[in-house]
Amino acid sequence: MLALDNIHVNYGAIVALRGVSLNVRENELVALIGANGAGKSTALSTIAGVLKPAGGTIIFQGESIAGLAPEKIIRRGIAMIPETREIFSGLTVMENLLLGGYIRKDTVEFKRDLERMIDLFPILGERLNQAADTLSGGEQQQLAIARALMSHPKLLMLDEPSLGLAPTLVNHVFKLVARLHAEGMTILLVEQNVNQTLKICDRVYLLKMGQVAAQGLPENLREHVDVESVYLGDRIDAQ
Amino acid sequence: MSFGSFLQFLIDTLSLGSLYALMALGMVIVYGILRLVNFAYGEYIMVAGYTLFLLSQSPVPWLIMALLSVLAAVGASYLTERVAFRPVREQTVTAMLITSFAVSTLYQNAALLFISPRAKLVPLPDIFSKSIVFAGLVVPLRNILAIIVTFALLGFFALLLKRTIIGIALRAAADKFTMTRMLGIPANLVIGAAFAIHGLLAGVVALFWFGRIGSVTPGIGLAPLLVAFIATVIGGMRSLLGAVVGGYVLALINVAFNNLLTQNFLEYRDAFTFSLVILILLLRPEGLVRAR
Amino acid sequence: MKDKPASTATRSHIITLLILLLPLIIIAAVTKLIGNVLFERVVITLFINLILVLGLQAFMGNSGILSFAHIGFMGIGAYASVLFSMAPQMKKLALPDLPLWLGHLQLPFLPSILIGAIIAALIAAVVSFPLMRLSDASAVITSFALLVVIHTILVHWKTVTNGPQTLFGVDRYTHLETSMCWAFIFIALAYWFKESSIGLQLRASRDEREAASTIGVNIILVRWQGFILSAFMAGLGGGLWAHFITSFSPKAFWLKETFVILSMLVIGGPNSVSGAVVGALLVTGAFEGLRGLENQINIAQILPVQLIGLTEIVLSLTMIVILIKRPLGIMGGREFR
Numbered sequence: 053m054l055a056l057d058n059i060h061v062n063y064g065a066i067v068a069l070r071g072v073s074l075n076v077r078e079n080e081l082v083a084l085i086g087a088n089g090a091g092k093s094t095a096l097s098t099i100a101g102v103l104k105p106a107g108g109t110i111i112f113q114g115e116s117i118a119g120l121a122p123e124k125i126i127r128r129g130i131a132m133i134p135e136t137r138e139i140f141s142g143l144t145v146m147e148n149l150l151l152g153g154y155i156r157k158d159t160v161e162f163k164r165d166l167e168r169m170i171d172l173f174p175i176l177g178e179r180l181n182q183a184a185d186t187l188s189g190g191e192q193q194q195l196a197i198a199r200a201l202m203s204h205p206k207l208l209m210l211d212e213p214s215l216g217l218a219p220t221l222v223n224h225v226f227k228l229v230a231r232l233h234a235e236g237m238t239i240l241l242v243e244q245n246v247n248q249t250l251k252i253c254d255r256v257y258l259l260k261m262g263q264v265a266a267q268g269l270p271e272n273l274r275e276h277v278d279v280e281s282v283y284l285g286d287r288i289d290a291q
Numbered sequence: 292m293s294f295g296s297f298l299q300f301l302i303d304t305l306s307l308g309s310l311y312a313l314m315a316l317g318m319v320i321v322y323g324i325l326r327l328v329n330f331a332y333g334e335y336i337m338v339a340g341y342t343l344f345l346l347s348q349s350p351v352p353w354l355i356m357a358l359l360s361v362l363a364a365v366g367a368s369y370l371t372e373r374v375a376f377r378p379v380r381e382q383t384v385t386a387m388l389i390t391s392f393a394v395s396t397l398y399q400n401a402a403l404l405f406i407s408p409r410a411k412l413v414p415l416p417d418i419f420s421k422s423i424v425f426a427g428l429v430v431p432l433r434n435i436l437a438i439i440v441t442f443a444l445l446g447f448f449a450l451l452l453k454r455t456i457i458g459i460a461l462r463a464a465a466d467k468f469t470m471t472r473m474l475g476i477p478a479n480l481v482i483g484a485a486f487a488i489h490g491l492l493a494g495v496v497a498l499f500w501f502g503r504i505g506s507v508t509p510g511i512g513l514a515p516l517l518v519a520f521i522a523t524v525i526g527g528m529r530s531l532l533g534a535v536v537g538g539y540v541l542a543l544i545n546v547a548f549n550n551l552l553t554q555n556f557l558e559y560r561d562a563f564t565f566s567l568v569i570l571i572l573l574l575r576p577e578g579l580v581r582a583r
Numbered sequence: 584m585k586d587k588p589a590s591t592a593t594r595s596h597i598i599t600l601l602i603l604l605l606p607l608i609i610i611a612a613v614t615k616l617i618g619n620v621l622f623e624r625v626v627i628t629l630f631i632n633l634i635l636v637l638g639l640q641a642f643m644g645n646s647g648i649l650s651f652a653h654i655g656f657m658g659i660g661a662y663a664s665v666l667f668s669m670a671p672q673m674k675k676l677a678l679p680d681l682p683l684w685l686g687h688l689q690l691p692f693l694p695s696i697l698i699g700a701i702i703a704a705l706i707a708a709v710v711s712f713p714l715m716r717l718s719d720a721s722a723v724i725t726s727f728a729l730l731v732v733i734h735t736i737l738v739h740w741k742t743v744t745n746g747p748q749t750l751f752g753v754d755r756y757t758h759l760e761t762s763m764c765w766a767f768i769f770i771a772l773a774y775w776f777k778e779s780s781i782g783l784q785l786r787a788s789r790d791e792r793e794a795a796s797t798i799g800v801n802i803i804l805v806r807w808q809g810f811i812l813s814a815f816m817a818g819l820g821g822g823l824w825a826h827f828i829t830s831f832s833p834k835a836f837w838l839k840e841t842f843v844i845l846s847m848l849v850i851g852g853p854n855s856v857s858g859a860v861v862g863a864l865l866v867t868g869a870f871e872g873l874r875g876l877e878n879q880i881n882i883a884q885i886l887p888v889q890l891i892g893l894t895e896i897v898l899s900l901t902m903i904v905i906l907i908k909r910p911l912g913i914m915g916g917r918e919f920r
Contacts, residue, residue, distance in 0.1 A: 064791060100473055122472040131473075138470035140463040147459050154456070155475035203475065328720050378907040384719040385649045389849055390906050396842050397899040400892030408891055509892075513838075517731065520724055528720070562735040565728040572725050573713050 053078045053238055054099070054130075054207055059108035059118075061091075061098050068094040070262045071108070076207065076240050081233040083249045083270075084242045086259035092242040093135055095259070096209050099240075100132040101125040112207070127155055129206035135215060135242075137196040141185035145176055148184050148195055152202030162202075169198040172228075190221040197228065208232065209240045214248075226252060250274055295427050304539070304546045306434035309441035310496050312538030314515055315522035316448070317492030319534040321485050322523065323465030326384050330391040331371055332519055333512020334398035335364040335490050339497035340413055340507030341406060347414040356414060361494030367398075368490025372482060380482075395512070402509035410506040419502045437499045444495060445535065448488075452531070457484055465529070517561075524568045527578025536580055595920050596778065602919040603770055603860050607633075611763045623759055625871045630762035631824050633863040636847045637766075637773040637856065638816030642809045644853040645782055647789035648718060650810070651726040651841060652711075653817050655733035656703040658836030660818025661825035662737065662744050664699025665753050668692055668826065673752040680742045692756040696822030703818025708811045715806040718792075730841070737833035749832045757827035765823060769816055774856045774918075776812060781805050786854075842895070843870065846902045852912025857919045862912065870894055 054076040061069040069091045076082045084092045097103045099110060101122040110118040112128055120128075140148050149169060153162050170177035173194045179187065184195060193213060200208060210229065214222040222245065230252045233239055243249040250256065250270040258266040258273060266273060314332075321329055342360035349356070375394050379386050419433040452458035457480070464471045464481045472478050493515075500515060501507060518541065526537020541564075548560055571578065607630075614626045639653050667690040669677070674686050690698070714725050738747045776782045787795040788802045796802055825831060843866070851862020873894040880890050905912060 102469060102473065121478070122469065123475050123477045126473060126475040134470070134473075138467045138473075140466045140470070142466055143459065143463055147463075150456065151459060151463055151471065151474050151476065154460070199474070322720065326720050328724060375903055375907075379910070382906075382910050383647065385647060385723075386906055386910055388649055388720065388723050389845065390903060392842065392845070393849075393899040393902040393906070396895055397903070400895040400899070403892035404890065404896060408889075520727070524724060558739040559735060562732045562739075565731040565735075568728045569714070569725050569732075572717065572721050576717075576721060 053080075053113060054240070055109075055111045056095070056099070057109045057111070059095070059098060059110065060106045061094050061103055062106050068262055069098070069105075072259070072262070072264055073108075074257050074264060074267070076238060079233075079236055079238055080255065081229070081239045081241060081253045083253040083256045084240065084259055085244075085246050085249060085256060086265070088244075090259040091262040092259055093211050094262075096132055096211050096240070096242055097134075099125070099130060099209065126203055126205075129204075130209065131200040131203050131205035131207070132209040133196045133200050133211060133213065135211040137192055139184045139187075139192050139195055139199075141183070143184055144181050145184055145187070145195060146180040148199050149176075149202055152199030155203055165202055165204070169201065172201075173198050190217055190224070193217065193221075193225065201232075205237075207238045207240060209242075211242045212244060213241075214243065214245050222248070298426060299428055300546060300550070302428075302430055302434060302438075304542050306437045307546060308539035308542030309437045310499055310515075310538075311518050311522045311542050312535040313441055313444065313492045313496050314519040315526060315534035315538040315541075316445075316531060317489045317496075318519040318523045319526075319528060319531055320461070320465075320492075321489045322528055323531070324461075324468055324482060324485050325376070325380070325387065327376070327387045327391060328520065328523075329371075329489070330388070330516065331395040331398060331512075332489070332493060333514070333516035334395050335367050335493035335512075336497040336500060336515050337398065337402060337507060337509065337512045338367040339364040339494045340501050340511060341402060341411070343413045343497075343501065344406075344411040344507055347412070353414060353416040357498050360497065361491060364494030364497060365487050365490035368486045368493065369483065372486040376486075377479070377482075395516075399509045399512070406509070408509060410508045412506050413501040415502055415505065433499065433502045437502075440495065440499075444492075457481075461485060462531075465531075521564055521568050523578075524571050525578060527580045528576075530578065530580045533578050533580030537578065540579065596774070599857070599918045599920050600771060600774060603774075603857060604767055606864070607763065607766065607860075611759060614759060625867070627757065627759055627762045627827055628871070629863065629867040630759075630766040631757075631820055631827065632844065632847065632867050633766045633860065634762075634769050634820040634823065635817060635844045636851075636859045636863045637769045638813045638820060639844055639848050640853060640856060640859040641773050641776055641816060642806075642813035643848065644855070644859065645777060645785040645789065646806050646809055648722045648806070649726070649845075650813070651723065652707075652729040652733070653813065654836050654841045654844065655730045656707055656814040656817035657821035657824070657840070658733060658737055658833065659703040659706060660696070660699040660821030661831065661836070662699075662750070662821075663702040663818070664696045664822035665750065665825050666743060667698050668695035668756070669753060677750060677752045678743065678745060682742075692754075692826065696819055696826070699822040700815050700818035703821070704811050704815035707814030708807070711810045711814075712803075712807050715803045715810065730837075734833060734837055737836065744833060747832060747834075749830050751830040753825055753829045753831075755826060755829050757823045762823055762827070765819065769819075770856060770860065772812075772816070773859065776809070777856060781808050785809050839895075843898070846898050848912075849902050850905050850912055852914035852916060854911055854916035855914050855918045857917065858912050858914035861914055865913075866898065870898065873897060 056075070057073050059069055059072045072091065072095060084095060086092055094103060098105050101120050101124065104119050108118065109116055112130065117125060117128055140151070149166060153165060156162065175191055176195060176198055184192065187195060213225045213229065217225065226248045229239060229241060233252065241249065241253065250273070253270055256267065256270050256273045257264050318328065318332060321327055339360040342363040343356055346356040346359060371394055375390050376387060379390050418436070421432045422429050423432055452462055460471055460476045460481055461484060471481065496515065522537040522541045523534050525540050526535070527533030544564065548557065610626060614623050635657060643650055666685060667688065670689055671687050674681055710729065714722070717725055737744050744750060784795065784800040785805045788800055788805065847862035847866040848859055850866055851860065852858025877890045877893055880886060909915065
C-alpha cells in the first residue's frame with residue numbers, strides 16, 4: 053500500500069534520513085521504533101508532505117506522492133496525528149472535528165461520522181461545544197485521533213500517541229490503536245514505548261541515525277531490541 | 292467634565308476607533324497566518340482613493356463608486372498576494388517583510404508616475420458633510436455612519452468566523468497553519484481569503500478616511516499603516532479580538548492626547564505612541580488580549 | 584567550515600578585499616582624470632551609499648534581522664556631526680537657539696564626524712539592547728517604531744535641527760578622496776567583523792538559531808554588538824553625507840532613503856560584503872542613470888506630463904524579482920575570491 057524507497061531528508065545542513073526504505077501493506081499495523089533523533093518523526097512528516105525529501109521515492113497505492121503538498125496527501129487518504137497533537141486551541145471540539153472532515157463535503161456523512169466518533173470517544177461527545185484547550189492531555193489526544201479519523205483515512209499515521217500521558221491513559225491509547233487495527237485500519241505507528249508497541253503490531257522497523265537498522269516480525273525483533281536496549285536506554289536517558 | 296463634552300469625547304473616540312479597529316483587524320488577519328506585517332497595507336487605501344477619484348467624472352451613483360473602490364482595494368490586496376507574496380512564502384519572514392516594503396514603494400511610485408504627485412479630490416456623498424445636532428452637540432453624520440458600518444462589519448465577520456467552514460479554517464490556520472493543511476485545507480485558499488478580507492477592510496476604511504480628509508495623494512497610506520501597526524501591537528498581534536480592542540484603545544489615547552496635551556507636546560505624539568509600541572512589544576508582547 | 588591553514592585563509596581574505604577595492608580605485612582614478620563635477624558627485628554618492636549599505640550589512644546581513652532604524656542613525660550622525668563642525672557665526676543664523684557652549688564650539692571635520700558616529704552608536708547601544716531578543720515581525724515593528732521616534736524628534740527638536748526646515752550653512756568637507764578612504768576602511772571593517780568570532784556567532788544564530796544557542800552563543804549579545812557597529816557606520820555615513828550635500832532636512836532620513844539603501848543590500852545579496860559592494864555599485868549606477876534620464880525627459884518635455892517615480896518603480900520591481908528568483912541576491916551569499 054505504502055512503499056518508501058531510499059528516502060533522504062535534510063534539515064539545512066543536518067541530514068535527518070539517509071536512505072530509508074520501508075513498506076506498509078493493507079490492514080497492517082507497522083511500528084517505527086528507535087531512539088530520539090533517529091528520524092521516526094521525520095519519516096512520518098515526509099510521508100505527510102510537511103517535509104520534502106531530498107531524494108528517493110514514496111509510492112502510495114501505486115502512485116508517487118513524494119513532494120506533494122500536505123493538503124494533497126490527505127486527499128490521497130493518508131492522515132497524520134503529529135506528536136504535538138496540534139489541536140486548534142481556540143476552536144471548540146466540534147469545530148476541530150468539523151475541520152477534520154473538511155475533505156468530505158457531505159453533511160449527512162459528516163453527521164454519521166460525528167456520531168461514530170462520539171461512540172468511540174464518549175468524553176468528546178460531552179464536550180462538543182467546549183474550547184479544545186480546556187481539555188485534559190488525554191482528551192486532547194482523543195480529539196486528535198478523532199479529528200484524523202473524520203477524514204476516513206486509508207492509512208493512519210500516529211506519532212508518539214502515548215507521549216506525556218498517565219499510565220492508565222497509555223494503556224487506553226494502545227487499546228484504541230489495536231481496536232482500530234482490528235477493524236481493518238492500516239496504521240503506521242511511531243512509539244518510544246517499545247514493549248507495548250511490540251505486543252500490538254504486525255511488523256517493526258528499527259531506525260537508527262536516519263537509517264533502517266533492523267526490521268521484521270515483533271518476536272524476531274524483540275531479541276534485537278534487547279541488544280539495542282542498552283543503546284536505546286542510554287539515548288533516552290541522555291535526552 | 293460636563294455631559295456634553297463627555298459625549299463629544301465618546302463619539303470622537305468611537306468613530307476614530309472604529310476606523311482604527313478595522314485597520315488593525317485587517318492587519319492581524321494576515322499576520323496571524325503568515326507572520327507578515329504588510330507594509331503595503333496602506334497602499335490599498337490609496338488604491339481605493341484613486342478609484343473614487345477616477346470615477347468622480349462618471350455618472351454612476353456614489354454608492355456604486357464606493358463599492359467599486361472597495362473592490363479595487365480587495366483586488367490590489369489579492370493581486371499582491373498572488374504575484375509577490377506567494378512566491379516568497381516558503382522563504383524567511385524577513386524576505387516577506389522586505390517584499391511588502393518593496394510592494395509599498397511600487398504602488399506609491401506608480402501613483403506618482405501614472406496619476407500625479409498632487410492631491411486629488413475624492414467625490415463624497417452629501418451625507419458625509421451633514422451634521423446632526425444632538426444634546427447640544429454638532430455631530431458630523433459621517434462619524435455616526437462610521438460607527439454603524441464598523442459595528443455591522445464586525446458583526447458580519449464574527450458570524451463568518453464562527454459559522455462558516457472557511458471562517459473556522461481561517462481561525463484554525465492562524466493557530467496552527469501546517470495542521471490545517473494536513474487536514475486538506477489548501478494553503479492558497481486560506482491565505483487568499485485572508486488577503487481578500489485584508490483588502491476589504493482597507494477599502495471600507497478608505498471611504499471614511501477620505502470622508503475625513505477629502506483628497507488622495509500617493510503617500511496617503513503611511514498614516515493608516517502606522518495606525519494599524521500601533522493598534523495591533525497594543526491589542527496583541529495574534530488575536531482578532533485584540534486588534535479591535537487595540538484600535539479603540541489607540542483612538543482613546545489619541546483623542547485624550549489631543550484634549551489634554553499642549554501643542555508643544557502634541558508635536559511629539561508619534562514619538563510617544565511609538566515608544567509605547569516598543570515598550571509593549573518588549574514587556575507584554577501578547578498585547579492586551581492574549582491569543583486563544 | 585573548511586579547515587584551511589591560517590596563512591592560506593589570510594591570503595584568501597586579502598584577495599577578496601583586493602577584488603573589492605580594485606574597481607573602486609579605478610572608478611575614483613577615472614573620475615579624477617575626467618574631472619567632471621557632476622560625475623564626481625555621483626561617485627561620491629556611490630561611496631557614501633556604500634558606507635551605509637556596509638553598515639546595514641554588518642547587522643542585517645549577519646543576523647538576518649531586518650532593521651528599519653538604520654537610516655535614523657544616519658540622521659543622528661548627520662545632525663550631530665554638523666553641530667560640531669559648523670562655524671559659530673553660521674550657527675547664529677541657522678540654529679540661533681543652541682546652548683551657548685555648543686554655539687561657540689567648532690571642531691575640525693574629522694573629530695566632528697567621528698563624534699557624530701559615536702553619538703549614533705551610543706544611542707543605538709542604549710536603546711537597542713532590550714530589542715535584540717526580538718526576531719522577525721516584532722523586530723521589524725520595533726525597529727520601524729525606532730525610526731519613527733528618531734524622525735519625530737529630528738523634525739520637532741528645532742533647537743538643534745532647525746525642525747522640518749532645511750538646515751543650511753554646512754561646510755563642504757567630503758570630497759572624493761575622503762569618501763573613498765572611508766569606504767575602503769569600512770569595507771575592511773565590515774569584512775573583518777563578518778569573519779571575526781562575533782560575526783561567526785551572529786551568522787550561526789541567523790542560520791541555525793537553536794543550534795547556535797545550544798553551542799553557547801549569546802545571541803542577544805552578538806546581535807547587540809552588530810547593531811552598535813552598524814549604527815556607528817550609519818552615523819559616520821550620515822556625517823560624510825551632511826558635509827557633502829551641505830543643506831538638508833529630516834525628510835532625507837526617512838522611508839525613501841531606507842528603501843534605496845535596503846534595495847542595494849537585497850539586490851547585491853545581504854549575506855556577504857561582496858554583495859553589499861555589488862549592490863551599492865549597481866543600484867547607485869542605475870539610480871543615478873534613471874534619475875538623469877527622468878530629468879532629461881522632463882526638461883526636454885518629450886512627454887505631456889512630468890515623469891516622476893520611474894526610478895523607484897524599476898528599483899522596487901527589480902527587488903521583488905530578486906527576492907523571488909534569487910533570495911540571496913546577486914552574490915548568493917558568497918564573497919569574491
